[in-house]
Amino acid sequence: MDFPYLTTVIFLPVVAVVIIALLPQPKPKVIKFISALFTLAAFALSLVVFYLFDRSPGAIGQMQFVEKVPWISAINAFYHLGVDGLSLSLVVLTTLLGFLAVLVSWKIELRPREYFIWLLILETSLLGVFCSLDLVLFFLFWEVELVPMYFLISIWGTGRREYSAIKYVVYTLIGSALMLGGILVIYFTTGSLNMLELADLAPMTAVIPFAGIFFLLLFAFAVKLPVIPLHTWLPDAHTDAPTAVSVILAGVLLKMGGYGMIRLCVTIFPNVAVTCAPLLVILAVVNVLYGAAVTLRQKDLKRLIAYSSISHMGYVLLGIFALSQVSLVGATLQMFSHGIITGLLFALVGLVYDKSHERNLDRLGGLARQMPVIAVVFSVGGLAALGLPSTSGFAAEFITFVGCFTSTVVEGIRLYTILGVLGVVITAGYILWMLQRVFYSEPLEKFNGVPDADNVEKLCIFSFVAAIMAIGLYPAILTDVIRLGIMPIIKLIGS
Amino acid sequence: MSVSLEHYLILSALLFCIGLYGALSRRNTIVILMSIEIMLNAVNVALVAFSRYIVPLVLTGQVFALFVMVVAAAEVAVGLAIIIALYRSRETVDVEQADLMKG
Amino acid sequence: MSLKLELLTPELSLLIFALLVILLDLGIKQKKVLAGVSILGLLVSGGFVLTLWGRESASAFNGMFLVDPFALFFKLLFLIAAGLVILASQDYVSKFARFQGEYYALILISAIGMMLLATTGELISIYIALELSSISLYILTGFLKDPKSSEAGLKYLLLGAVASATLLYGMALVFGLTGKTRLTEIAQAIQTIPLTTLLDSPALLLGIILLACGFGFKIACVPFQMWVPDVYEGAPTPITAYLSVASKAAGFAVIARFFYTTFGVPDWLSLNWGILFASLSAITMTLGNVIAIAQTNIKRMLGYSSIAQAGYLMVGLAAVGVASMADTLGRSGLLFFLASYTLTNLGAFIAIIAISNKIDSDLIDDYTGMGSRAPLLALGLTLCLISLIGLPPTAGLIAKIYIFNAGVHYGLLWLVVIGVINSCISAYYYLGVVKVMWLGAPVSEEKVPSSWALRIVLALTCLGVLVLGIIPGKFVQIAETAVRIFTS
Amino acid sequence: MTVLDIVFWLLAVISIGAALAVVFLQNIFRAALFLVLCFFAVAGLFITLQADFLAVAQVLIYVGAISILIILAIMLTREMWRGNPGGRFQLPAFIIALGLFGVMVWAVINTSWQISAELPLVPTTAAIGSRLFGEGGLLLPLEIAAVLLLAAILGAIVLVREK
């Protein structure tokens, strides 16, 4: 076995945690630098992995950078890591946002040591989820994320942070609880926990019907994604979380849901997925339209962005359960794209709030004069969110739409796709309305002297913009890789 | 009708239930303890009866009953000790007043 | 008849040390020595257990005293628990300075009782061993002799006596049906009785129910759980820890062995009590968790939590019942869960002992700001609570996966789903404590000191919790080995 | 109806009556005395069951030790004047006890007991001795019982002595 790339990527943040924990009385600056350094290293290494990733046709359906060590032999569980196109894109997303989240947190002054420790652990858990090929390992990483999230929201959050934190935890726990049930049933039906071996499970007698297992798993992912009506933790958690956590939450955590749906629900139970797809597609459209409609009513800037995520993740759901190759590629790209776009938006909301101490849209206004850089970047982010071509938002949504519309698997998918497309118009509505309320019209006197972004912040938000534009202008960077991961899954559906 | 195992068992059950009723309905802790002793005696009746009717040649049941007596003695000793300790601190042996902890 | 003394060495050595402690207490001024001697006794006993580990299973006293990996596993567990409790008592014993010797001796004696409980295979011995451990614990519960402690002792004793009387009646019925007292013989005798359902022999049915009730009292399952919160609250905190961990484990040990050996065949019989435990399990965990939410006293809260945990453990028990004879999963799950739970709960109690001792309160609200007043203790407690919820990277998660594994395997998916949803509910109140400790502003800036002994114990338990959570492979294997004897 | 039967019925009535008296008598001291009576009756029942050694042990342990202990405790706690009042759960306790009794009777009657036709061993003392100490005997519980008594004594001392 060569260099354990994935293990290194996953545990680099933990190394930083150990260092930070062991330093006696470290200065906040030191902590921040260590965190930044290690997350950057993880990002760099993930880029190396991305670069080394074999894109040749022979690599289709192959997990790469596989590491497999026996772990709990009694239940046949392995420390089994590996990436394919699907997970690789999300790994890169996670390391990128992990690094940027550290930058976003540069101004943290309250208990910085704990804060960065939790943030780094969070990153590790997310990376672990995307790299695990063993169900128990997957579940373990899946659950690890809860603890840091709880602390991060409830200590460093704002507003009703404790309520939001516990709500988030309980919601996720219920989901993962059912997922655990599903995983166990799978294990006992097949005796295997290996995600690769489980692909396209041949019909066999299980304790409960396959559809039951499918929905047990799906529920967990639906909570994360989130799918209406399991979504109400999201606005609360996003709104009350500290900025960097909102970034990660919206940027990566929601993707765990989409990833899980593709990796487990669709891959293991393709036939059930096909049967249930019509229902889920309808839910997806509801997500898109309902989410957008409710977004339009929000008065709190952060809450607005949060609700917009619900709408945007609807496209992911739509793409996944349209069950065509293109739609799945689109959905994955949409996950990536939404990650950086919403990440950026939350980072910017954080900046606006830090500087103006105001998040209520009714009391904001005219900030474009006082913070031009933020205004410009916010506009770019907003436009990307509404799917303007040349941004990643468009590439992702467009590919998703094309995939859905041409899907032959689901009955009536075209109508639903068109309805989904309609969501784009509402999106434009709330994004532009928001931009107008925050930045346009006459500058308000109370915001005089409010500073614009400083250099660290600029570095951070410009990185986001660069990523958005890069993917938008040339999505093939990712789609070529994602496709490799999606193709074998689609073959399952065909069969 | 000749006396049989069932008779002893029903007697035992009756004694057991009287003991139980006493343990659950009396307020005086010492009476409760006495009721529990009745319950243990009831069990002994059953044990000895079983010994007599089921395995008359092996005296396991009787030995069992013997051990029960020992345990009963120990239980009573400790129980009374605790009651006295409680009495010292609370000046009562009324079980209904022992409700410092609840909820 | 050969006594095979070497098989008895763990219990005997411990007994000797218990006596030694009592004797030393008479003459020695430096009471710390007593704790040392007790620990030494536990170590010696543990050493003997380890020498027996890996040998062929053997028995003494005509098969009444069984030395198999299952028993050894539990013996080790009790020894570890007793050791940790004694170490954790270091900051606590000042409250009853006069009786330290008796205190340690009783802990050792009750440990002996529990060890015997796990190791005996005969009705009378089981009964006496049960009483031995119980009576020692009644005494320890009332040890403080303040109103709360005495009240707790009284409640525990009276209810315990009623429960043991019912247990005894159950034993009597089983004895009456079979004429035997050794479990294996009973099992054989039952198979000769021509039965197709339990209703054919109501006495057997009643016997099983009464036994379940008597043992259920020990493990605190619904509806035999109501003593738990009151006793936990009133008892000296180290004893609460001991009760919640060792006593419960002993209960599970004896139930697993008793029911499995005695009522393991025929299958329908096994299924019957399997379903019984499954139903009780569902009610137990739900009730425990739901009521725990309402608690304001941390010991009471942990009391209800331990009821809930018993509920999870009973999933394993139910799986043992529902399972066919050939499989070990339910029992090994039970064992692993118990090991994990023991460490975790002890860890939590150790932290609580340290904190309550200083702030002189068990109210959760008084834990406000502990994160800054006693960061290490708070961290340890947090970790243990997280493990109790069943979140990674702690033992709790693996244990839950493992035990639910068994449940799912034997078609108890409904129970597992109830179980996992219960863990979600439990997050609410466990995290409530965490929240108070880390989020609230401290009432005072005063640090909460703790002795080195306590810190080390806490660190050890936390380490154990983490190790079991991250690399559980080895320990799962041990659990698997420990139950294999049943299959042969 | 044999003599044995008559004795049984007599003892049964006495024991039940005494037990009821224990529970219901308001004078707690008298209740204790009726407990002694009950124990005697049970000892008599043991004799009807050919358990002569046990009967003696019953008298010694229960009547001689336990009852005295209880009476001592009654004196110590000076609670005589309060009597033996009923608690708040009398009715439910009665119903439950009745229910349990019903269940038990149902179980006893509906079970086909494998009655052995052999005659019991008499006298039992030697047999009990060999059952305890002999080959295949119950030595283990005996040893545990010793420890149990030790623990109980220890506990009683600790609990009763002043702080």
Added chain:
Amino acid sequence: MPHQVPWLIWLSPMFSFIIISLILRPFFNHHPKLSGYTTIAAIGISCFLSFWVLIEVLKAPGHRLEIPDIQWVVIEDGISIHLGLIVDALTAVMLIVVSVVSLLIQIYSQGYMHGDPGYPRYYAFMSLFTGFMLGLVMADNLVFLFLFWEGVGLCSYLLIGFWFHRPAAANAAKKAFIVTRLGDFGFLAAILFLFYHTGTFDIERLHSLAIAGTLAGTTLTWAALGIFSGAAGKSAQFPLHTWLPDAMEGPTPVSALIHAATMVAAGVFLVARFFPLFEHSKVALTIVAVIGAFTAIFAASMGLVMNDIKRVVAYSTISQLGYMMLGLGVSGVAVGIFHLFNHAFFKALLFLGAGSVNHATGTFDIREMGGLRRVMPWTYITFIIAALSLAGIYPLSGFWSKDEILIYSFKTQPFLFTLALITVFMTAFYIFRVVFVVFGGEYRGTKLAHHSEHKLHESPAVMVIPMVILAFFSAVSGWLNLTGNFGEFLGHGEARGLLEGFFGILGKPLPWLSLIVAGLGIYLAYAMYSTRRISPEAVGRTFVPLYTTLSRKYWFDELYERIFVGKTLVNGLFVGLEAFDTYAVDGSVNGIADKTIATGRALSRVQTGQLQLYGLFIAMGIVAITICFYFFG
């Protein structure tokens, strides 16, 4: 010709945008002029190359050049989206229009935007827009086209909202974007629909499929209508017309370039680009014609009563775009595009004129103007030329293309012809109303004190010269088709001699009819606003309901914004959904949580501390379990 050159046409302004935004704006902000020069240079290059391309296309067989593609993204095995350029006659014409008008307007803007703090931003956006617009006309597949399509929409948004601190501008920008996006929704749907049926995004491939009849029937109709919906949004056709008048909140050169000459015409271009599809669907084509004709008269009617000079011109633009649609609908690419071509010049000129007037007076309200012919002769003359061209007066450019539309519609759709003819009258009236009010009579400006201190003055040369050039084009651009060359170039035309073309038309009755109608319009305007023989106030009073209806724009804004978006959606349906979300969904979750906690409290009250109760539970448990077994065991 090297293949890369056409790419440079649209990339050159893009580079300009990047240079301005990444280098000039951050580092050379104290030299704002640099950005103007950069833009002008970049667009100059584009303009130059456009002419080159035109020449190449003219020379090329079949009037088209082959440009190699760049693979953008592979979406499925064998199916990939390419970025490629289509360079044919239509492209060439559009390139000329866009680059020339844009270049002139950039030059003009140096004067108009002088001293504005957002000067570099203005030029950055303008570059960006020009780049997108040039790309739009060249894109060879739907995705690429859509990219540019949205890109110009974005620039329109940014430039309308250029003075974002004015709430009206911000609102207008938002409105423009959303309304056009509504149209784009149809366009996007059509793209998906076409791809679903054909598996390709390639425009030429779609053409050939339509021509071959593979793509036909309802499929084709629906696709065409989807495309038209996009076109209608961009070109502000009824019922998506409401955004364009509001878009006048942007700087005037922006209105000239984007909202008159180029972007709004992109809708017309789009229909032209997909004309083979429309051609094969009678229904679609008819709908295009009807919508076009209706929009023409509908917008013109509102133009009659507006008092804001830019709004008059804006409604005129909508009306003229309707004309172009009508042209496409009744006759084909050549006619519609020919009008687009001519319109670009005179309409841009009208806007620049309006800008020039505004530069002098500081207002757009024609009631505040008057008598400007004396102080602003250049503006006056050029404006008159543009107005005459718009009114379709022989031999100015507008005449030629409008006449063709009238002729064709007369042949095929007599009813639409009637509408078009009435529109001619209105057009002439409203534009000359402006001319007479603004330039005739005496100066009436009172409001703007700071302007009255200065003398009114002619605009600087940098503004006037582009106007003059445009005036030249406005006058003569129509002559390009005298010989039928232009039409033939676009694939649809009959050759004739130059003189025959120029004078021969006067021999036919229809042109005379339109000339007379236009003349009447001008005369009426003259009578009402110059000589005051007819009192406009009296007319207004006579037709109060009509006047109100027109000046309130048929209440379409109210209908859309207040009733539909406001009352029905945002404050209606969405409120309901939000309430549902808060109270039903979240409420039930919180309710369950609260219930659980309350249950916990209640149950913990059972724990009374009475140990006998606990004992009761034990005994009860035994009985209950036995009973359960009895009944269920």
